[in-house]
Amino acid sequence: MGEFELIRNFFAAAPCAQGGEGVALGIGDDCALLAIPTGEQLAISTDTLVAGVHFADPCDPFLLGQRSLAVAVSDLAAMGATPIAFTLALTLPTVTTDWLQAYARGLSLMAQSCRVALVGGDTTRGPLSMTMTVFGRVPNGLALTRSGAQPGDLLCVGGELGNGAGALPLVLGERTAEPAIADPLLAHYWSPQPQLALGQALRGKATAALDISDGLLADCGHIALASKVAVQVECDRLPLSSALVAFLGKAGAQNAALSGGDDYVLAFTLPSVELPPLLAEGWPIHVVGRIVAGQGVTLLDSDGQDITPQTRGYQHFRESP
Numbered sequence: 266m267g268e269f270e271l272i273r274n275f276f277a278a279a280p281c282a283q284g285g286e287g288v289a290l291g292i293g294d295d296c297a298l299l300a301i302p303t304g305e306q307l308a309i310s311t312d313t314l315v316a317g318v319h320f321a322d323p324c325d326p327f328l329l330g331q332r333s334l335a336v337a338v339s340d341l342a343a344m345g346a347t348p349i350a351f352t353l354a355l356t357l358p359t360v361t362t363d364w365l366q367a368y369a370r371g372l373s374l375m376a377q378s379c380r381v382a383l384v385g386g387d388t389t390r391g392p393l394s395m396t397m398t399v400f401g402r403v404p405n406g407l408a409l410t411r412s413g414a415q416p417g418d419l420l421c422v423g424g425e426l427g428n429g430a431g432a433l434p435l436v437l438g439e440r441t442a443e444p445a446i447a448d449p450l451l452a453h454y455w456s457p458q459p460q461l462a463l464g465q466a467l468r469g470k471a472t473a474a475l476d477i478s479d480g481l482l483a484d485c486g487h488i489a490l491a492s493k494v495a496v497q498v499e500c501d502r503l504p505l506s507s508a509l510v511a512f513l514g515k516a517g518a519q520n521a522a523l524s525g526g527d528d529y530v531l532a533f534t535l536p537s538v539e540l541p542p543l544l545a546e547g548w549p550i551h552v553v554g555r556i557v558a559g560q561g562v563t564l565l566d567s568d569g570q571d572i573t574p575q576t577r578g579y580q581h582f583r584e585s586p
Contacts, residue, residue, distance in 0.1 A: 272292070272388060275365045276292070281377055281382060285350070288382050292385055299400060310340035311399075313395070313397075328371060331455060332371075332457065335375050336457065338399055338461070341459070342476060343474055345409040345465050345468045346465075348380055349381065349402055354387040354395065356391040357391075410491070413472040415556060418536055419556075420534055423531040423550060424530045425504045425506045427505060427506075427520075427523075427525055428454070431450050431521045432453060435454075445508070446511050460529075460530065466543065470535065470536075471535050472533075474531055474532065481524075481528075482498065484532060485532060489560060489562055495563065496556060496563070503522045523564065523574070524574065540552070
């Protein structure tokens with residue numbers, strides 16, 4: 266099967282490739298064309314997932330299809346953007362019909378859930394990897410960025426932390442657990458749900474935001490650096506799932522939440538006056554710390570003592586101590 270037949274059979278014909286709002290021209294030409302309403306800006310992000318680095322190989326291609334798109338769309342949620350479209354650059358060692366069919370089903374299911382259309386991409390031969398570029402739109406001046414946090418703001422997250430990292434021993438086959446514990450952790454790892462609606466609800470309210478991919482402490486470091494402030498995280502306020510605590514114990518669950526990564530939950534800073542209306546609307550917001558004058562990220566225990574660990578999250582190319 267050649268490259269263009271592969272694209273036609275598995276991706277151009279997929280439900281997620283049939284256009285949508287904001288897509289003027291999709292797959293089939295040299296470029297896709299997107300229509301952006303007047304008064305809005307185009308948000309763009311690219312994510313690459315490599316076998317053996319970002320996911321186990323081999324793994325279930327249906328689940329991989331969901332995960333590979335979800336982690337990219339999560340960046341749009343972090344900016345408060347509404348998804349429009351995405352492209353897929355897929356590198357494959359071999360062409361396997363069953364694998365491609367399952368991957369395309371998972372991809373399309375997540376795309377339909379996020380209301381984002383596949384509008385192009387590329388295929389090539391090589392070690393298994395996939396690069397997603399996602400496109401969204403956001404009203405002028407309302408995009409959430411990392412650079413607006415102010416001393417006095419609350420540090421908040423949009424849900425439970427650590428479930429993705431907690432699932433990793435299960436994904437790698439290093440440990441097993443009963444379904445009541447394993448299933449919710451694995452679901453979070455393989456099918457994270459981008460917090461698009463929450464991101465849009467935070468427009469004009471949050472002062473800074475991002476999605477947690479490399480661990481809460483590491484990602485809060487980006488807010489601290491961009492906003493020129495200090496971030497204080499309170500260890501005892503971390504929202505942890507019962508499944509994660511049952512699987513790793515409280516200390517292990519806290520470590521997964523702080524430094525594990527793969528959460529794809531929003532972390533954001535919020536003036537305290539903005540919190541009660543958002544909670545009244547039912548948003549799953551948890552206050553986990555605050556912003557103060559200074560620089561860097563500090564982890565505090567229940568007595569307010571600094572217990573910041575040396576390892577704060579995942580970083581590509583960082584040398585081992």
